[in-house]
Amino acid sequence: MDHAIPNDSSSLSRRQLLNFLTGATVAATAASALYPATRFFVPPAATTAGGGILAKDKLGNPIPASQILANPPGTRALIAGLAGEPTYLTVQTDGTLSDRGLVDNCTHLGCTFPWNGHDQQFQCPCHGSRYDPEGRVVRGPAPLPLKLVQVVVADDAIWIYPWPGLDPRTEASPWWR
Numbered sequence: 463m464d465h466a467i468p469n470d471s472s473s474l475s476r477r478q479l480l481n482f483l484t485g486a487t488v489a490a491t492a493a494s495a496l497y498p499a500t501r502f503f504v505p506p507a508a509t510t511a512g513g514g515i516l517a518k519d520k521l522g523n524p525i526p527a528s529q530i531l532a533n534p535p536g537t538r539a540l541i542a543g544l545a546g547e548p549t550y551l552t553v554q555t556d557g558t559l560s561d562r563g564l565v566d567n568c569t570h571l572g573c574t575f576p577w578n579g580h581d582q583q584f585q586c587p588c589h590g591s592r593y594d595p596e597g598r599v600v601r602g603p604a605p606l607p608l609k610l611v612q613v614v615v616a617d618d619a620i621w622i623y624p625w626p627g628l629d630p631r632t633e634a635s636p637w638w639r
């Protein structure tokens with residue numbers, strides 16, 4: 463007669479395996495049942511093949527161009543751009559949006575900064591760097607101009623793309639690539 467003590471570790475392993483398989487079956491069934499619901503509630507990704515993304519407000523809602531263009535020329539509007547980076551858009555004197563967006567991320571140590579309309583500068587509160595309206599450094603310690611993104615308006619939607627080609631302020635390859 464075999465009075466061998468059952469191998470606890472192997473019976474535990476079988477139990478764990480059964481539990482795992484049962485759990486996996488339940489999870490797969492739940493996932494297949496929920497799939498249509500999640501497809502309904504999760505909007506399609508707002509990206510394009512060119513790496514563009516819709517400009518969004520702080521709640522994550524797309525911002526129509528008309529909402530920003532309702533502001534006077536010279537307005538700097540802050541939106542969430544590529545990878546959620548806060549990005550300034552500019553209303554031009556002709557009532558259109560500039561195709562250049564400026565990322566609100568100081569090139570010194572990464573602080574965000576406000577636009578000072580009186581001085582016509584972006585002024586970093588952390589260590590005093592200042593940038594002109596095009597994002598060029600006018601006072602350090604910031605070592606580099608602000609990162610640019612491309613802004614495209616189509617059917618009242620604002621699309622933000624990585625900046626293509628050279629940095630027009632330096633005529634050189636962008637430092638952020």
Ligand code: FES
Pocket residue numbers: 568569570571572573586587588589590591602603604
């Ligand atoms: S982080 Fe802007 S000046 Fe230092």
